[in-house]
Amino acid sequence: EVQLVQSGAEVKKPGESLRISCEGSGYSFTTYWINWVRQMPGRGLEWMGRVDPRDSNSNYNPSFQGHVTMSVDKSISTAYLQWNSLKASDSGMYYCARSISLVDFDFWGQGTLVTVSS
């Protein structure tokens, strides 16, 4: 069974750093890109970018470029989304989802809720 399991909810202060994770199982982890999608409270879905588990190559939505870093540790089938300095506007639900050519976002993680508040 394909699963993407994300790390738990986080509460942070502005300026703090954070790394959340997404562990894949039930499929060949290096075959599919891992994408990150943000959903702000009561809002729609925004694609943030993606990382290739084979070589850690990443592509970012220009709206998120420079503010987040996507990485992967293929030895443990886990992808990461990292912030070095959080802002209150980073509060939201973050989902990982896998993709490959012609197969986009067929499986999603359960989401990680990030709350940034002073």
Added chain:
Amino acid sequence: EIVMTQSPLSLPVSPGEPASISCRSSQSLLHSHGYNCLNWYLQKPGQSPQLLISLGSNRASGVPDRFSGSGSGTDFTLKISRVEAEDVGTYYCMQALQSYTFGQGTKLEIK
């Protein structure tokens, strides 16, 4: 950036009645290889989005046949032939031709 526009944004439907959601893109989503790079997702309350339809009209595994997708180029439609209570949630279209962008979402509720 390709902009996706859905309508309506709110859709109250009685059980057993049909429902239809429109999705329009600012550029054609027809790939040079002949398929449309357009997916539909349903996000049920409190859950992650789930894939319903890929490549414009291909139902994902396990999706009931009351769901169907149609359209090509810039105009797409998701239809539910007979709405059931479990279909409640927000429906999103997403283009996958140039990176990924989502529509605003259509919230379906039962009357």
